[in-house]
Amino acid sequence: MxxxxxxxxxxxxxxxxxxxxxxxxxxxxxxxxxxxxxxxxxxxxxxxxxxxxxxxxxxxxxxxxxxxxxxxxxxxxxxxxxxxxxxxxxxxxxxxxPGETVTVARFGESTETALQLAGFLTALQNIPASSDLSAASDLLAARDASTRAAIAEVASVFDAAALTRVWEAALSAPPWGRPPVWFHGDFHTGNLLAEGGRVSTVIDFGGLGAGDPAKDMMMAFTLLGPAPRATFREALAVDDATWARGRGWALAGGLNAYVSYAAIDARVAAQTTRQITQAVAG
Known part of the structure; x- marks a missing residue:
């Protein structure tokens, strides 16, 4: 302990x-x-x-x-x-x-927040990436078995057919074909702090790596509503394939947390339910 x-x-x-x-x-x-x-x-x-x-x-x-x-x-x-x-x-x-954890209720419909977060990722991706951390960019395919198992497990709660369509679209999307860029690797609502009514800080870089930035699209589905999500995507100029892979990462992460913690933690259940449903919505 x-x-x-x-x-x-x-x-x-x-x-x-x-x-x-x-x-x-x-x-x-x-x-x-x-x-x-x-x-x-x-x-x-x-x-x-x-x-x-x-x-x-x-x-x-x-x-x-x-x-x-x-x-x-x-x-x-x-x-x-x-x-x-x-x-x-x-x-x-x-x-x-310092700061308070960012919440969907306070920031989820904020276009300013969407632009802030897109600006952060743009700056991160523009820093020359290190080949030392390129191996940290694991592939969605490695999550296939566990994600399909989770979809089957939650079929009584979510639309399993819709989850499967999003997941298979992510797996079939063309891979990142450009030079590796930095990614945060766990870019979601819980890893943001705010002060004075604005996002101020990004924390928890344990997933930091270099490669495909699709993982960092997770923020669009954990925090942002549909309109600021579109602003976020446009500001980053995210192509269809990267967006599809990003939806896959958001779905896989949400499902993993849901099956692991939702039954014992109501807060996690609510957060991951939103993440899963927003990933399906696109």
Whole structure:
């Protein structure tokens, strides 16, 4: 169990310069990490599962290089902790980023938000991509079996035929045929913060990679309504094939979260239901 006592021990032993700072767990931290606020300026992030291993080192290496070129704030890692005290993986200390999590109710119909997010992705894609992370661009086809299984599992809740049509269109869309570009890799509503009524920050770059940017179309289906979604797509000049693959990523991600968490978390059930239905709507 990753509790506050463990985090306190890890921080105090490995980073004694921060041993006197108060530590407070952040309750709604997502499914990949346990997050604590350390003093007023820092955050401690510990992976919850094996799928999040390696994120600390990757973010520490790359985010300081990307940050100066991006129009929204992103995390600035300041240290990577070692496995210890029975905790098995590297973990990170980053600068604390203020703000409230973005919601569909507040931002989903905002054209300004759609343009902000498109501008962020445009800037990210214009930074020369690293071949070191090109392998992070996994293919939709790798999700085929699990996605079809999830479609069968939710057939009593959603229109399975419609889900299958979207999924098969994504699989049959031509692949990305241009040079690799940076993608965030987990670009959805929960990874945005807002201040002063505007999106201010993009967080959680564990999926950062170089290749096909279709993954980052997920934001269009997790946050934006139909009109700002069209604005987002137009501002990015997304072609039909990339949009189809993006719908596939949104559908696969939504289905995976729905079958994993909807039965035990009403908030996740509502969010993923919207994601699935918006991916079908296009």
């Amino acid at each position: 990753i509790d506050t006592a463990l985090v306190r021990t890890l921080v105090d032993a490995q980073f004694p310069q921060w041993a006197g700072l108060p530590l407070r767990r952040i309750e709604q931290a997502g499914s990949d990490h346990v997050i604590h606020r350390l003093g007023n300026e820092l955050a401690v992030r510990l992976p919850r599962h094996e799928g999040a291993i390696g994120q600390a080192e990757k973010e520490y290496d790359w985010l300081p290089r990307l940050a100066p070129h991006l129009p929204l704030a992103i995390p600035v890692p300041v240290a990577v902790g070692r496995p210890a005290e029975g905790y098995p993986w590297p973990w990170a200390v980053s600068r604390w980023l």
